[in-house]
Amino acid sequence: MPEEILLMDKITKVYPNGFVANKDVTLSINKGEIHALVGENGAGKSTLMKVLFGIEQPEEGKIYIKGKEVKINNPLEAIANGVGMVHQHFMLVPSLTVAENVVLGMEPKKNGLFDFEEAVRITEEAVNKYNLKVSARAKVEDLPVGFKQKVEIIKALVRGAEILILDEPTAVLTPQETAELFVELKHLRDQGHTIVFISHKLNEIKELCDRLTVLRLGKSVGKAIVADVTEQEISKMMVGRDVVLKVEKTKAEPKETVLKVRDLRIASDTGRTIVDNISFSVRKGEILGVAGVEGNGQSQISEAITGLLGFQNGSITVNGVDVKGKSIRRIREMGVSHVSEDRMTYGVAATSGVKDNVISDRYYKKEFNKGLLMDKKKIEDLSDRLIKEFLIKCDDRDRAVKMLSGGNMQKVVVAREFSNNPKLVIANQPTRGIDVGATEFIRKRLVELRDEGTAVLLISADLNEVLELSDSLIVMNEGHIAAYIPDASSISDMELGEYMLGVKKQTPEEIARVAYD
Amino acid sequence: MTSKQIERRFDAFKTFMAIAIALGIAFIVISFVSESPVEAIATFITGPLQRKSRIGNILEMMTPIMFTGTAICIMYQANQFNMIGEGAFLIAANLTTWFAVTHETWSGLPLQIACLRVGIVTGVVAAFIPAILKVKFKANEVVSSIMMNYILLNVSNYILYYKMRDTVSGQQASYKIPERAKFAKIWTGTRVHTGIFIALAVAVLMYFFIYRTKWGYAIRMVGANANFAKYSGISIVSVAMATQLIGGAIAGLGGSVEMLGMYDRFIWYGTQPGYGFDGIMVGVLAKNNPILVPLAAFFLAYMRIGADVMNRMSDVPIEFVDVVQGLIIMFVAAEMFLSKYKHKLIVNNAKKQLEAKEAAE
Ligand SMILES: Nc1ncnc2c1ncn2[C@@H]1O[C@H](COP(=O)(O)OP(=O)(O)OP(=O)(O)O)[C@@H](O)[C@H]1O
Ligand SMILES: [Mg+2]
Numbered sequence: 001m002p003e004e005i006l007l008m009d010k011i012t013k014v015y016p017n018g019f020v021a022n023k024d025v026t027l028s029i030n031k032g033e034i035h036a037l038v039g040e041n042g043a044g045k046s047t048l049m050k051v052l053f054g055i056e057q058p059e060e061g062k063i064y065i066k067g068k069e070v071k072i073n074n075p076l077e078a079i080a081n082g083v084g085m086v087h088q089h090f091m092l093v094p095s096l097t098v099a100e101n102v103v104l105g106m107e108p109k110k111n112g113l114f115d116f117e118e119a120v121r122i123t124e125e126a127v128n129k130y131n132l133k134v135s136a137r138a139k140v141e142d143l144p145v146g147f148k149q150k151v152e153i154i155k156a157l158v159r160g161a162e163i164l165i166l167d168e169p170t171a172v173l174t175p176q177e178t179a180e181l182f183v184e185l186k187h188l189r190d191q192g193h194t195i196v197f198i199s200h201k202l203n204e205i206k207e208l209c210d211r212l213t214v215l216r217l218g219k220s221v222g223k224a225i226v227a228d229v230t231e232q233e234i235s236k237m238m239v240g241r242d243v244v245l246k247v248e249k250t251k252a253e254p255k256e257t258v259l260k261v262r263d264l265r266i267a268s269d270t271g272r273t274i275v276d277n278i279s280f281s282v283r284k285g286e287i288l289g290v291a292g293v294e295g296n297g298q299s300q301i302s303e304a305i306t307g308l309l310g311f312q313n314g315s316i317t318v319n320g321v322d323v324k325g326k327s328i329r330r331i332r333e334m335g336v337s338h339v340s341e342d343r344m345t346y347g348v349a350a351t352s353g354v355k356d357n358v359i360s361d362r363y364y365k366k367e368f369n370k371g372l373l374m375d376k377k378k379i380e381d382l383s384d385r386l387i388k389e390f391l392i393k394c395d396d397r398d399r400a401v402k403m404l405s406g407g408n409m410q411k412v413v414v415a416r417e418f419s420n421n422p423k424l425v426i427a428n429q430p431t432r433g434i435d436v437g438a439t440e441f442i443r444k445r446l447v448e449l450r451d452e453g454t455a456v457l458l459i460s461a462d463l464n465e466v467l468e469l470s471d472s473l474i475v476m477n478e479g480h481i482a483a484y485i486p487d488a489s490s491i492s493d494m495e496l497g498e499y500m501l502g503v504k505k506q507t508p509e510e511i512a513r514v515a516y517d
Numbered sequence: 518m519t520s521k522q523i524e525r526r527f528d529a530f531k532t533f534m535a536i537a538i539a540l541g542i543a544f545i546v547i548s549f550v551s552e553s554p555v556e557a558i559a560t561f562i563t564g565p566l567q568r569k570s571r572i573g574n575i576l577e578m579m580t581p582i583m584f585t586g587t588a589i590c591i592m593y594q595a596n597q598f599n600m601i602g603e604g605a606f607l608i609a610a611n612l613t614t615w616f617a618v619t620h621e622t623w624s625g626l627p628l629q630i631a632c633l634r635v636g637i638v639t640g641v642v643a644a645f646i647p648a649i650l651k652v653k654f655k656a657n658e659v660v661s662s663i664m665m666n667y668i669l670l671n672v673s674n675y676i677l678y679y680k681m682r683d684t685v686s687g688q689q690a691s692y693k694i695p696e697r698a699k700f701a702k703i704w705t706g707t708r709v710h711t712g713i714f715i716a717l718a719v720a721v722l723m724y725f726f727i728y729r730t731k732w733g734y735a736i737r738m739v740g741a742n743a744n745f746a747k748y749s750g751i752s753i754v755s756v757a758m759a760t761q762l763i764g765g766a767i768a769g770l771g772g773s774v775e776m777l778g779m780y781d782r783f784i785w786y787g788t789q790p791g792y793g794f795d796g797i798m799v800g801v802l803a804k805n806n807p808i809l810v811p812l813a814a815f816f817l818a819y820m821r822i823g824a825d826v827m828n829r830m831s832d833v834p835i836e837f838v839d840v841v842q843g844l845i846i847m848f849v850a851a852e853m854f855l856s857k858y859k860h861k862l863i864v865n866n867a868k869k870q871l872e873a874k875e876a877a878e
Contacts, residue, residue, distance in 0.1 A: 016860050018523070018867040059864050308748060329750030338748070346748040349741035360738055360749035364731045373729045 002030040004067070005194050006052075006163055011061035013047055017403060019395070021047040022058070023218045029163070034185060034195040036205045036226065039215035039238055040435040041407025042393045045198050046088075048215070049165050052196075053085040054078040065163075084161025086152040088168045088406065088433070094141035099123040101140055102155050126154045131187050145294050146177035150184075157193075164188070165196045168406075170204055171432055174293050175463055176497050182208050200407075200435050202231040214238055239437045247440070249447045252471035254283035257516060258424050258455035259305065264314035266300045274300050276479040277314070280514040282424065287446065287456040288514075289470025289488060291463060292500050297479040298459045299341055302426045305457075306338040307331040308346070318424055332361055335423030339413055339430045341459070347413040350402035354394055355383040357401050358416045390415035391438055407434045411442075418445055425449060428459040443469055463493055474514055475499040482506065484514040523866055527859045535848035543841040547833055557831035561841065564826030565819050571826065573707025577779065578818035579811070580709075581606070583716035584771025585796025586803060586810045587723050588764040593805045594727055595736045595760040596743070597651075601662040602768040603793025604669035605643040607785060609636040609772030611673040614783035615681050617776075618692040625697040632698055633773050640769015641762050643669060648761035652754045658761070670789055677786055689786035700778040710778035716811075719767060723807040736760055768793065801850055820845060 006029040013022040021044045029035045037045050050056040052063065054072040063070055065081050072078050078085070092101050099119040108118035123136035132150045140148060149169055156164055166185075170178050185195055185208065197209055205212060206226060214222040214237045222237045229237075236242055259282040266275040275297040282288045290298050303309035305316055307328040316323045318334050332338075340346035348357050359379055362368060368375050368382075383397040392411045394404055401409055410433055417425065427446065431439040446469060450456055460466045466473060470488040474481050475496060483499040483506045485491050498504040540558065548554040565571050585602040592599050616635045620628060647665050650656035681691040700710040727733035738746040739756040747753050771792070776783065799817055803809035820842050828835050 012868075014860075014864040014867050016863065018863040020867050020871055023871065306748075327750070327752065328747065329752070332750045340748060345742075345744050347745070349738055349745045352738065352741045356734070356738065356741075359734075360745065360751070363734050369731055373725070374731055374734065376729075 002033070004028055005031040005065065007064040008048065008052060009062045009064065011048065011051055011058045011063075013044075013051055013056055013058045015047075015403065017399075019403065021218055022051070024061075025215065025218070025220045027213055027220065028223075029194060029196065030211075031194055032189055032192055033210040034189055034197055034208055036209040036212035037196055037198045037215065038200075038202075038205065038212055038234060041411075041433075041438060042405035043215040043238075043435075044218045045215055046167055046405065049085065049167060049196065049198070052078065053083060053165060079159045079161070082160055082162035083165070084156025084159060084163070085165040086149065086156060086167065086169060088171065090148050090152055092140050092148060092151060094139075096140060097136070098134060098138050098140060098143070098151050098154075099136040101151055102126070102136075102158055104155075106159070122158060123154065126158050130154070130157060130184065130191070132184055144177075146173050146181070149173070149181070153184075157188075161193070163194045163196065165198075167198045168200070168433055169197070170199055170201060171462075174461065174497055174500055175493050176501060177293075178204070200433070200439070202234050202436065205234065206231060216240070235436050238435070241437075247443045247447055247468055249469075250451075252286040252450065254286040254471070255453070256284055257281045258284050258319055259457065260315075260317045260515075261301070261305070262315050262515070264301070264304065264311060264316065266297070266304055266309065266311045274479055275304075275311075278479075278481050279314075279512070280474055280481065280484075281516045282455045282457050283516070284423075284455050285450055285453050286471045287450050287458050287469055289466040289473035290457065290459040290476055291466045291473055291496055292459075292461075292476030292482075294341075294461050296476045298476055299428060302338065302340070302428045302457070302459060305331075305424075305426055306336055335421070337361075337417040337420060337422035337425045339417045339425070339427045341428035341432065343409055343413050343432075348401045348409055350409075351400055353398035353400055354387060354392065354404075354412055355379060355397040357412050358383050358386050358419075361416060362420060386415040386419055390418075391441060407438060410434050411438060414442055414445075418449065422449070422454055424455045424457070426457050426459070429461060430458070431460075431462070431465060463496060467491070467493070467496070472514070474511075477502040477505070481511050481514070484511050486513065523863055524859070527862065531859075532849055535851070536845060539841075539845040539848040543844055546840060546844075547837060550837055551831060551833050553831070557827055557833045560830045561823045561827040564830065565822040567826075569706055571822055573704060573709050574822050574825075575815065575818045576704075576709045576713060577707070578821055579814040580713045580716050580778065581771050581775040581792045582795045582799050582817060583713075583720055583810055583814045584774065585768050585792050586799025586814055587716075587720050587807050588767040588771070589796045589800030590803060590805045590807045590810060591723060591727065591736070591767065592760050592764040593740075593800055594733075595740045595756050597648075597658060597757055597760050597764075599644060599647055599658045599662045599761045599764060600793065600797070601644045601647055601665060601761070601765055602796045603789050603791070604662070604666035605640040605765045605768035606772040606775070606792045607666075607789060608643055608669045608673050609639040609769035610776040610785070611676055611772075611783055612636070612639045613773040613776045614691050614694055614780075615676060617694045617698045618681055621695045628695070628698045629700070629777065632777060633770060636769045636771075636773025636776075637766045638769070640765040640767070640772070642765075643769065644761045644765020648758050648765075651761075652757050666789065666793070674786055677783060681783070683782065686782065689784065691783035693781055694776065694783075698777055700774070708779060712774035712778035715774055716771070719770070720807045720810045723767070727807060732759070768796070798846060802846070816849075817846075 008027040011022050011025045014020050025048055039045050047056060051058045054074045054077050063072060070081050072081060102123045103119045108115045120136045127134060132154055134147050134150045140151060173181065189195060199205060209226045211225050213220055216238065262279045263277050264275055265277055267273050292298055300309060304311045307323060307326060318336055321334060323331050368378055387397060390411045393408050401412055414430055431442050446456060458469055467488055472486045473488045475483040477500060544554060544558050547557050551557045565575055585606055588602050613632045613636050617632055647658045647662040650661050651658045677689065677691055683690055683692045700712050702708060702710050727736060735751045735756050738751055739753055743753055795817060799810055799813045802813035824842055827833055
């Protein structure tokens with residue numbers, strides 16, 4: 001009989017605005033298992049975990065750890081009870097070293113001063129014990145995302161976490177990094193740790209987890225042993241219908257070039273070259289995928305095209321018009337749409353309503369104004385239409401965006417950027433954190449846009465997505481294009497991963513083909 | 518009932534409770550220093566309404582702070598914490614007077630309109646300096662506008678002393694403002710003047726500007742998330758400039774109106790009259806919403822008059838009068854006050870609705 005280490009019994013959580021995010025949710029977890037928590041966007045997964053980690057207080061319900069009832073009023077008490085959490089958005093101090101981050105708040109002292117060597121020792125001990133390969137002396141800002149995540153995990157473990165919560169940990173990882181993380185997580189499980197794993201990627205759940213609990217609309221609606229169910233069955237439990245993740249698409253018929261990037265060089269404020277002399281083109285009616293580990297210049301490219309970031313050398317033209325020196329509004333008016341990968345910084349105004357968020361790129365246009373005033377009716381109609389069309393879960397159009405779940409915020413961004421008749425869409429991680437149903441929908445919309453003659457530049461760390469959607473693709477590594485694959489369906493995950501990690505590289509001639517000159 | 522309705526009702530209730538509790542505490546404080554605390558607090562609460570002249574005082578006092586309060590609302594909506602209201606108000610009043618005394622020969626309406634224009638332009642110029650320093654050189658507008666206020670105070674002193682001082686008046690005062698430049702009194706027995714309508718109109722107009730026009734939308738988005746605004750194509754620099762200039766214009770207009778409505782001569786020498794800082798209080802109480810400015814200004818003016826009456830009619834020392842005022846404002850402005858109780862109301866309501874829905878299914 002497995003030992004139940006955690007029981008969350010009939011948890012009800014009501015947010016201050018009256019939204020019932022969890023209603024009588026019961027979650028039972030056994031010692032030494034990896035337990036998946038799945039459900040659509042807004043089902044209440046993060047909320048339940050925030051309750052467990054003491055960030056939110058439940059209105060009703062009890063939490064038992066190892067059979068004893070506990071009250072968890074804040075994260076410190078959660079840690080004291082052996083609960084650790086790795087948030088989806090990392091909470092590290094970038095300018096400090098790994099060791100300093102690991103001991104943050106529990107710094108070892110010698111003669112009253114911070115003892116760095118001891119911090120390194122503590123970190124390395126954990127690194128060796130749990131087999132999480134990361135250098136204790138490295139600066140966090142220099143680490144790739146996958147490593148930052150390891151630092152977060154080490155941080156939790158060093159604090160004595162027996163139950164580790166991972167909220168969508170793989171959303172930002174390459175297949176190689178994901179595979180590595182899974183090995184490490186299984187290793188942790190074998191050492192007796194218990195893991196709660198949240199993900200929208202069902203294949204990962206099949207591969208990694210032992211049991212799963214499904215949340216739907218704030219209620220726990222099912223439990224299963226992972227080995228006994230198929231992916232299809234899981235998504236059916238979550239969504240209540242069959243989901244087809246395979247997007248039907250015909251072969252692209254690319255027409256004239258829309259986006260032309262030539263010899264682009266972008267340097268950071270400190271003078272470090274981030275994007276190094278790259279050239280490529282995107283044609284009308286095609287999706288060009290950009291694969292690559294995050295932080296290899298992809299975001300900078302999308303920001304340079306859309307006018308958010310200046311660049312030093314080279315040129316960017318959209319339908320023959322140079323974007324250099326143009327204001328962001330002018331560039332948008334040329335038909336450029338931009339789904340930013342950083343939705344909290346750029347994508348939304350979190351404290352404003354959904355309505356205000358979906359009109360930010362067009363509010364000033366004639367059609368939304370009547371004389372001096374804005375045309376309230378038209379704006380409301382537009383927002384209602386987008387909420388419906390893009391399946392944004394919110395109780396009304398004035399609901400502040402910060403009160404939506406992560407996935408629904410993303411839908412707000414996508415709804416705005418896909419609905420202004422774009423000629424060129426720069427889609428940077430368009431389905432990050434979105435549930436299977438909505439992912440299916442957004443991918444379909446991207447293909448539809450393509451078929452309507454939009455040029456699409458798709459940047460994604462999710463390899464499945466890049467491979468599924470792209471007609472052709474380029475792979476970025478350390479600011480360079482490492483490979484150009486004219487037919488995206490001809491390459492395997494693993495080969496792509498090798499290009500991404502810089503193990504393999506094409507010749508300059510092969511890469512130059514993507515300019516179509 | 519929806520959660521939103523509860524929230525709205527609760528806000529009204531909260532304000533009421535805040536005042537009640539603050540008065541309760543004030544009562545306790547007063548009972549330490551007063552022989553007859555009940556009467557003292559009673560004069561504070563009912564005093565302002567007991568005489569026509571006092572009601573008039575409230576309306577007179579709320580007029581200028583409606584202007585500076587609205588100015589603050591506009592600037593704070595875009596996160597521009599420009600404190601120029603004080604200096605803009607003062608220098609506009611000063612130059613308006615100077616203009617009026619040097620254009621005595623003009624006839625009534627044109628002179629008044631010209632005076633108001635002087636006030637507006639002066640306010641814009643005053644606000645322009647910290648605004649441009651901010652957008653061009655990233656100079657913190659809080660600091661530069663406060664410094665600017667000192668400069669303007671001294672400029673005002675200089676103009677009064679060397680350009681328009683009436684040596685016959687026997688004090689630091691300007692020549693008399695010509696009668697025909699002044700606003701009509703609208704209520705006999707008080708000094709309430711037509712300027713109050715201008716103040717109300719400005720607040721209402723600015724409400725529509727902020728919440729119903731595309732410019733107001735841009736301002737609100739810059740205030741909510743400047744990065745988002747920029748990414749969407751809104752020019753942050755224009756919004757930052759525009760809001761500060763509008764703020765300056767409104768504060769400047771306020772200075773003119775106050776001068777022409779209430780005074781015979783310009784007499785502010787050496788100290789700032791404080792309307793700009795009252796404006797900040799009004800803006801905060803109004804939650805940066807111009808439509809609430811008249812209410813907030815009335816509230817502040819009412820308290821001032823109440824305190825004044827209490828000071829004159831009871832044995833409570835003037836220092837405590839200020840303490841009582843401070844207490845009330847703190848409670849009213851406190852966001853989280855009674856939030857636990859509100860949460861409970863909403864949770865209960867949400868649960869009931871959920872049950873009703875489930876029962877129906
Ligand atoms: N602070 C808040 N105030 C009000 N409502 C909130 C708040 N935070 C979340 N919600 C609501 O609670 C619901 C559950 O949100 P939660 O973040 O738990 O979803 P989730 O299952 O983690 O979804 P996702 O997969 O999109 O991350 C959502 O509908 C959301 O709108
Ligand atoms: Mg979540």
